[in-house]
Amino acid sequence: MTIATKFNPAEIESQWYKHWMEKKYFNSKPDNREPYTVVIPPPNVTGILHMGHMLNNTIQDILVRRARMMGYNACWVPGTDHASIATEAKVVEKLRDEGIDKQSLTREEFLEHAWEWKEKHGGIILEQLKKLGASCDWERTKFTMDKDLSDSVIKVFVDMYNKGLVYRGIRMVNWDPKANTALSDEEVIHKEVQSKLYYLNYKIEGEDGHITIATTRPETILGDTAICVNPNDDRFASYKGKNAIVPLIGRTIPIIFDDYVDMEFGTGALKITPAHDVNDYNLGLKHKLEVVDIFNPDGTLNESAQLYVGKDRFVVRKEIVEELRQKGFLQKEEDYVNKVGFSERTDEVIEPKISLQWFLNMQELSKPALEVVMDNTVAFYPEKFKSTYAHWMENIKDWCISRQLWWGHRIPAYYLPNKEYIVAETKEEALKIAQEKFPELDLQSSDLEQDEDVLDTWFSSWLWPISVFDGINNPDNEEIKYYYPTEVLVTAPEILFFWVARMIMAGLEYTKEIPFKHVYLTGIVRDKQRRKMSKSLGNSPDPIELMGIYGADGVRIGMLLSSPAGNDLLFDEALCEQGRNFSNKIWNAMRLVKGWQVDENLPQPLYAQTSIEWFESHLNKTLIDINEAFDKYRLSDALMMLYKLIWDDFCSWYLEAVKPAYQQPIDAKTYKETIDFFEKLMQILHPFMPFITEEVWHTLQSKNDDESIMISSMPKPGKFDKNTITNFEIAKEIIANTRTIRQEKNIPNRDKIEIFINKHNNEFDESLNDLIIKLANAENLEFTDSNVENSASFRVGTMECFVPFSQSVNVEEEIAKIDDEIKYLEGFLKSVMGKLSNEKFVNNAPPKVVEIEMKKKADAEEKIRILTEQKNNLKA
RNA sequence: GGGCGAUUAGCUCAGUUGGUUUAGAGCACCUGCCUUACAAGCAGGGGGUCACUAGUUCGAAUCUAGUAUCGCCUACCA
Numbered sequence: 032m033t034i035a036t037k038f039n040p041a042e043i044e045s046q047w048y049k050h051w052m053e054k055k056y057f058n059s060k061p062d063n064r065e066p067y068t069v070v071i072p073p074p075n076v077t078g079i080l081h082m083g084h085m086l087n088n089t090i091q092d093i094l095v096r097r098a099r100m101m102g103y104n105a106c107w108v109p110g111t112d113h114a115s116i117a118t119e120a121k122v123v124e125k126l127r128d129e130g131i132d133k134q135s136l137t138r139e140e141f142l143e144h145a146w147e148w149k150e151k152h153g154g155i156i157l158e159q160l161k162k163l164g165a166s167c168d169w170e171r172t173k174f175t176m177d178k179d180l181s182d183s184v185i186k187v188f189v190d191m192y193n194k195g196l197v198y199r200g201i202r203m204v205n206w207d208p209k210a211n212t213a214l215s216d217e218e219v220i221h222k223e224v225q226s227k228l229y230y231l232n233y234k235i236e237g238e239d240g241h242i243t244i245a246t247t248r249p250e251t252i253l254g255d256t257a258i259c260v261n262p263n264d265d266r267f268a269s270y271k272g273k274n275a276i277v278p279l280i281g282r283t284i285p286i287i288f289d290d291y292v293d294m295e296f297g298t299g300a301l302k303i304t305p306a307h308d309v310n311d312y313n314l315g316l317k318h319k320l321e322v323v324d325i326f327n328p329d330g331t332l333n334e335s336a337q338l339y340v341g342k343d344r345f346v347v348r349k350e351i352v353e354e355l356r357q358k359g360f361l362q363k364e365e366d367y368v369n370k371v372g373f374s375e376r377t378d379e380v381i382e383p384k385i386s387l388q389w390f391l392n393m394q395e396l397s398k399p400a401l402e403v404v405m406d407n408t409v410a411f412y413p414e415k416f417k418s419t420y421a422h423w424m425e426n427i428k429d430w431c432i433s434r435q436l437w438w439g440h441r442i443p444a445y446y447l448p449n450k451e452y453i454v455a456e457t458k459e460e461a462l463k464i465a466q467e468k469f470p471e472l473d474l475q476s477s478d479l480e481q482d483e484d485v486l487d488t489w490f491s492s493w494l495w496p497i498s499v500f501d502g503i504n505n506p507d508n509e510e511i512k513y514y515y516p517t518e519v520l521v522t523a524p525e526i527l528f529f530w531v532a533r534m535i536m537a538g539l540e541y542t543k544e545i546p547f548k549h550v551y552l553t554g555i556v557r558d559k560q561r562r563k564m565s566k567s568l569g570n571s572p573d574p575i576e577l578m579g580i581y582g583a584d585g586v587r588i589g590m591l592l593s594s595p596a597g598n599d600l601l602f603d604e605a606l607c608e609q610g611r612n613f614s615n616k617i618w619n620a621m622r623l624v625k626g627w628q629v630d631e632n633l634p635q636p637l638y639a640q641t642s643i644e645w646f647e648s649h650l651n652k653t654l655i656d657i658n659e660a661f662d663k664y665r666l667s668d669a670l671m672m673l674y675k676l677i678w679d680d681f682c683s684w685y686l687e688a689v690k691p692a693y694q695q696p697i698d699a700k701t702y703k704e705t706i707d708f709f710e711k712l713m714q715i716l717h718p719f720m721p722f723i724t725e726e727v728w729h730t731l732q733s734k735n736d737d738e739s740i741m742i743s744s745m746p747k748p749g750k751f752d753k754n755t756i757t758n759f760e761i762a763k764e765i766i767a768n769t770r771t772i773r774q775e776k777n778i779p780n781r782d783k784i785e786i787f788i789n790k791h792n793n794e795f796d797e798s799l800n801d802l803i804i805k806l807a808n809a810e811n812l813e814f815t816d817s818n819v820e821n822s823a824s825f826r827v828g829t830m831e832c833f834v835p836f837s838q839s840v841n842v843e844e845e846i847a848k849i850d851d852e853i854k855y856l857e858g859f860l861k862s863v864m865g866k867l868s869n870e871k872f873v874n875n876a877p878p879k880v881v882e883i884e885m886k887k888k889a890d891a892e893e894k895i896r897i898l899t900e901q902k903n904n905l906k907a
Numbered sequence: 908g909g910g911c912g913a914u915u916a917g918c919u920c921a922g923u924u925g926g927u928u929u930a931g932a933g934c935a936c937c938u939g940c941c942u943u944a945c946a947a948g949c950a951g952g953g954g955g956u957c958a959c960u961a962g963u964u965c966g967a968a969u970c971u972a973g974u975a976u977c978g979c980c981u982a983c984c985a
Contacts, residue, residue, distance in 0.1 A: 036945075080947035211913085221981090228985080246985060296984050303985095310983040369985085418911055421978060425980080524979085559918090561978090592919090592933070599920065599978090609934070612947045619945035626944070668921075671933065693943070767951080774951055780942055841913050855929090862929050880966090887928050 033047040034625060034730070038618035039613075040582025047384060048161060057166045059106035061513035067103035068097055068517040070496050071167065072530070073175065073702045075488075076115030076153035082556040082564050082590075082602055084156070085163065085574045090553060090589045091521045092165050092664060096718040098518070098881075099166070100745035106514055107166060108499045110173035113154055113308070115439040115488045116376040122148050122438065123475035126352040136473060138483075145438045149174075151241075164583050164721045166741070173499045175491040177441070177760055183503035183687050184440045184491045185456050186590035187541065196392045197432070199444070199452075203312045204431050206384035207374040208330030212435040213388050215487055216428060217529050219372040219381050228367040229352060230298065232360050233258060234281055236274040236849035240896050242267070243362055245297030247369055248307075250347040251357065252277055252326040253336040255284055257303040262288040264299050278360040279619040287318050309383050312713060322385065328435075330382060344382070366464050389433040389442060389484070393536075397427045400535040403545055409535060412551045412664040416524060423528050430533075432487045446480045448472065453479075496546040498761050507627030515542065519549040527552070550662050554599040561601065577607055584720035588670070591719065595667050613674065614723050617716075620682050621727050623690070624705060630646060638802040639701040643760035646708060647752035649680055654715065655748045670719055677712055684763065688802060706731050711746045754796075761827060762799040762806075768825040772834050776823060783810040787819045789831040791897060818904040826852070829893050831901065844904050849902050851897055860891040 051057060059066075069091055074084060091107060099105035122145045123133050133141060154770060157172065173180060191197040203215040229249045232241040258275050260267040277284060283304075291314060292301050304314030306324040315322060325336035332339045332347055339347045352493035355361040363609050401424040403409050404417060411417050433442060445461040446452045449472065455461035458479055463836045465474050472478070502511035516538070522531065531550055538546030556564050556571075564571035577586050588610030590600070654674045660669035689705060691697045697705075709731055717724040717740050728740040769784060778784060786809050788795070800812045819833035821840050823859055826832070866872045873881055 034944095037947075182961080185978090244985080248985085291983085293984050301985055308983085308985080313983080370982095415912065422910060422981075454947060527980095595920070598920075603919090603932075603934095606919095608947075615947050616945065619948085621944085623944035663923090667923090668932095674933085682945085682950085690944090771952085774939060780940085780950085847913095859929055866926090866966070869965055873965080875965050876926070883927060890928070892919095 034618075034622050036622070038582075038615045038617075038723065040584060040614065040722065041579065043726045044162075044164070047722050047725050048164065051166070051739065051741060052169070054737075054739065056739060057107075058168050058170055059104055059322075061509055062104055064102065064104040066514050066518075067095070067098035067105045067522070068514040069105075069107045069519060070517055071107065071109045072501055072520070072522045072526075073110045073112040073173075073492065073495065074156045075117060076111045076149050076156075076174075077114055078156050079116045080156050080159035080679050082574060084160070085586065086553050086556055086590045086600060087159055087521055087523065088165050088504050089590050090551065090666060092163070092587075093591075093718040094519060094521070094551075094719070096166055096721060096741060097661065097745065099741065100714065100743060101715065102744065106168055106171075107164075108171045108173065109157055109160070109165070109167035110171075110175075110490055110495075110499065111157065111168060112175040112492050112495075113149070113439060115434055115436050115485060116148070116207075116212065116214075118145065119436045119438040120210060120377065141437050162575060162578055162583060163587070166721070171499070175488070176493075177638075179501050179504060180491065180494075180498045181440055182456075183494050183498040183501075184486065184599055186503055187441050187494060187537070188440075188486065188490070189443060189454055189456050191391065195453040196396070197389060197454075198392065199389050201385060201387050202390065202431070203309045203527055203648075204386055204388050205372060205374075206328070206382045206386070207377055208326075208328065209377040209379035209380050210374065210383050210436070211328050213384075213386060213431055213433060214374060214381070215431050215489070217489075218375045220375050221372050223368055224371045226298065226371075227368055228365045229355075230362040230364070231278060231355060232301075233275040233278060235270070236276055236346075238273075242270065242275055242286065242300050243298045244300045244302045246302055246384050247367060248304075248348070248405050250332075250339075250344055250351050251304045251307050251325070252302060252351075253280060253332070253338060254304045254306050254309055254323040255282070255302050256305060256315065257284050257318065258286045259289050259292050259301045259303050260286065260299060261290055261294045263290065264292075266299060276357070278355060283680045287314075287320075289314060289318070289792065292816040303571070306384055306385050312383075312385065320859070324385060326384065330379075345380075366839070368420075371505070388496065389444075389486075390488075391430040391432050392428055393427045396540060397424045397532075399539045400424065400532060403539065404533060409547065410547050410549050414550060416527060416550075416552055417431060420532065424532065430487075430489050433482075433484040434487055435483070436485050439488065440491060441518070442482040442484050442486060444482040446482070447474065448478055452482075466825060470714070474850040489529055489533060492530055493537045494537065494541070496534060497542055506542070513541075516544050517547045519551055520547040521551045521553060521781055523555060524552045525555065549664070554595075556600050556602050559601055559603055561599075564602070572602075572604065574688060577604070581607040581611040582614055582722070584614050584723050587719060588613055591667055592668055592674075595665065606667050613678070614720065616678055616682060617723060617727060620677075620686060621709070621730060623686060624709060625730065627691065627702060628672045628696040629699050629702045631699045633696060633698035635700045636801065637798060638805050639689045641759070641798055642685055643701065643704045644752075644755050646680065646685045647749075648753075648755045649759075650676065650708065650711065651748045652749040652756065653680075655751075657715065658748065671720070673712075673716055677716065679709065681712060688806060714740060714743055714746055717741060724828045738773045758796040758799060761795075761830075762803050764827045765803055765832060766806045768827065768832065768836055772823045772836075776836050776838070777834060780808065783808055784834050784836070785810050786812045787815045787833040787835070788812065789815050789833075791829050791831065791893075793828065793830050795830070819899065824901065826894065826897070829890065829897060831897060840905075845905055846902055849898050849905075853898050853902075855897070856895050860888065860895070863887045863891065 072087065077607050082356045095105045095107045125148065126133060126144060126381045188197060205216065205219045207214050225246050228245050228247055230243050231249065232243050232246050234241050244258060255277050259684050273286050274283045275286055303314055303320060305312045305320050305322045323335050325332055326344065330344050331341055334340055335572055339350065352361065374381055386750065401421060404411065443456060444452050444454045445458060447465055453461040453465045455464055456477060462474060462476050462479055494503060500511040500514055501508055502515060520531065534546045538544060558564055562568060562570060585621065586607050589607030592609060653672055657669045657672050670801065689701050708730060713728045714723040721741065725740045769786065773780065786807060794834045804812050819835060822833040822835040824831060824833045861885055866887060
């Protein structure tokens with residue numbers, strides 16, 4: 032049997048994935064095992080796989096595969112969300128390219144195009160996840176606009192309306208003039224921008240004087256309905272009861288007084304535009320000001336503005352400044368840095384706009400959702416996000432849930448000819464209610480007009496852990512009862528509020544239970560310069576290409592190696608390279624083992640027996656540590672422990688130790704143990720590197736078609752013996768030291784050396800001799816009570832080891848080395864003595880600590896004694 | 908403006924309720940090796956007054972306060 036010297040992932044990865052699918056290993060049905068449920072954070076249908084998905088889904092797959100091997104009924108539900116704004120924008124753009132204007136289509140026609148687009152592109156990302164090895168139950172794939180999920184959304188909306196939580200109202204909302212829709216506060220990103228502060232003079236009515244205000248938005252003066260000053264500001268006291276005149280349009284507006292105004296800022300006088308600024312809006316309400324809305328939904332000026340009608344707000348800003356300057360209203364302009372809101376989806380500058388929208392009252396919903404996180408019923412990993420969460424939940428505002436779009440869940444509110452409206456799950460039901468409520472109207476179905484708007488996408492995502500199991504429509508169904516609450520949600524901290532918090536609220540409201548027990552927050556994937564990876568920067572590698580180069584296993588390892596929970600991951604292809612190298616190391620270890628001839632009659636050598644005992648203990652101990660790391664979601668730690676266990680301990684020490692001489696056979700017992708160890712290591716590694724582990728597991732020992740590492744039982748840690756591990760460590764240290772001596776003294780590896788050990792009262796496990804002789808390539812190992820002439824020496828603990836060599840010893844060099852060691856020990860001893868000579872330490876420190884210090888002292892003194900003696904011998 | 912968090916080796920990070928040989932890992936780096944599993948490798952090695960200052964303590968990377976720098980969240984100074 033010949034095995035390629037270089038591991039080639041491409042060949043095996045697709046083959047194994049196909050095999051797992053055919054065998055339905057990813058599929059889950061309720062049974063009597065304990066469930067381990069994970070719902071995928073649904074990527075949106077416009078997306079293609081990026082590095083953030085890679086990290087996120089790798090983590091989920093690791094957790095799910097491990098749970099499956101540990102005997103849980105693991106179920107990972109995949110799916111996508113419909114992404115109202117992003118998808119609608121894509122479809123509109125595509126139609127425009129085809130020369131079709133959205134406005135020329137009916138809602139139904141447009142939706143047909145949208146569905147067509149979704150069918151074509153919506154599944155790309157899920158297909159890409161398969162390349163990564165994701166062990167999702169694909170038969171459960173959901174989409175937020177599937178019939179059952181849509182019904183859930185509508186049902187919840189109606190229910191919340193009936194409970195008085197959903198209401199309709201005129202509010203200042205975040206308006207995206209590009210997408211032509213309102214947004215929630217969470218969809219607005221505030222950025223600092225360089226802008227200008229314009230000082231404008233408003234004439235005082237019936238006087239010669241003027242009052243100067245400062246504004247960053249001169250175009251909004253056309254919507255001004257007051258000027259406001261602080262009542263405590265003496266400069267403006269004389270303006271009480273007077274009016275000002277808006278430049279250019281000559282509107283007369285009152286000068287009002289409110290201590291909201293900051294006397295220190297600008298001129299101390301503030302222009303009030305209630306229609307286009309949240310604060311102004313509130314002041315407007317308080318002082319009963321007129322509201323003049325000067326903008327069209329697309330950000331151009333409307334008739335109410337009187338001037339510049341039909342022109343874009345930013346064009347108008349430029350032009351109006353010029354006009355104001357020319358006509359003498361502009362006193363001065365200053366550079367100014369302020370924060371401006373941008374749409375998360377379209378990057379358009381948000382326009383605060385008064386409009387009639389649907390809102391969800393968050394006050395009551397947020398309270399229990401805060402509690403369950405604070406008391407760790409829902410545990411956050413890392414825990415630090417609890418405080419961020421608390422801060423948001425304590426300052427929560429109502430959620431604007433309506434969007435002026437077509438793609439999404441249409442709001443089930445039906446308007447009647449008398450301007451009343453009915454909220455109901457279907458038009459028929461609405462009609463029935465309306466007929467009962469207003470019998471005098473003699474209503475027909477055709478009299479009811481459904482609200483044109485759709486719901487925020489998050490209004491469907493927040494039900495995800497419930498709705499994928501149809502728990503809203505059928506609260507008592509077998510699946511929701513079995514799979515819910517889910518185990519862990521793996522997601523990015525960016526959507527803690529958008530999504531995580533709201534899922535907890537929905538979960539508690541509709542199932543009376545938390546939706547997940549743990550929330551694992553991953554870091555954000557950045558490039559080496561700490562920039563967030565983004566399409567516009569072009570700094571994100573294509574994951575599919577990466578997997579082609581390094582293998583899916585390699586990329587998975589690369590993603591995980593350096594990404595502790597909650598810390599941003601500075602992605603570097605070198606990490607994937609490390610992953611690939613690891614694959615290759617495993618591959619070659621397999622080649623070595625598979626190349627051995629087994630001789631049934633050969634007795635097991637002592638060195639092999641010792642090594643097996645050690646590795647068994649060491650493996651068990653490490654497995655305990657790995658399991659602990661998993662319990663704390665410290666996945667990188669777990670991986671690193673495993674990485675070292677395989678590379679350093681198994682390959683570099685164990686295999687080298689048991690490896691038979693060139694072209695010699697190995698004894699059957701050692702061979703079997705080695706295969707066992709190798710298989711166990713592959714099983715422990717499988718969640719991290721599913722493909723290569725399956726391949727190696729099958730190659731090591733032929734398995735039948737119905738066996739797979741992914742459904743095998745995860746090894747459980749057995750007993751380990753501390754002494755066995757410590758003794759082996761001593762042997763390793765002796766061997767490493769002899770290698771250093773070889774290098775220093777230019778003793779070729781193939782030349783045998785001799786080793787003499789002066790134990791100086793130490794216990795020494797002589798069963799290690801055989802192993803040391805083998806790995807140090809020694810002729811023999813002897814014990815001595817005295818100094819060994821003409822040799823290089825080193826110390827392991829308080830044991831002295833000598834390696835004689837033929838050339839004459841450079842005494843000065845040896846003495847210098849010993850002096851260095853003594854110097855270090857003396858410094859060390861001094862720090863120990865500092866403690867021990869301090870009465871307070873001896874009296875106050877726990878006896879155990881004092882004891883340790885005493886031991887350190889004794890050890891250091893003994894070492895110094897030995898070294899000094901050695902030095903004297905050399906001098907003699 | 909408010910809140911949260913960070914600062915440990917060239918880089919990315921551990922350091923578990925203050926004490927375990929005067930700080931650990933991976934990568935990178937340096938030296939020597941094509942030693943028949945692996946140069947995508949092997950063997951060995953160097954490298955940090957734990958941001959700064961003061962304090963608490965017998966003892967501080969770890970606790971407290973302040974300073975500096977950075978990051979994230981949040982807010983109505985036009």
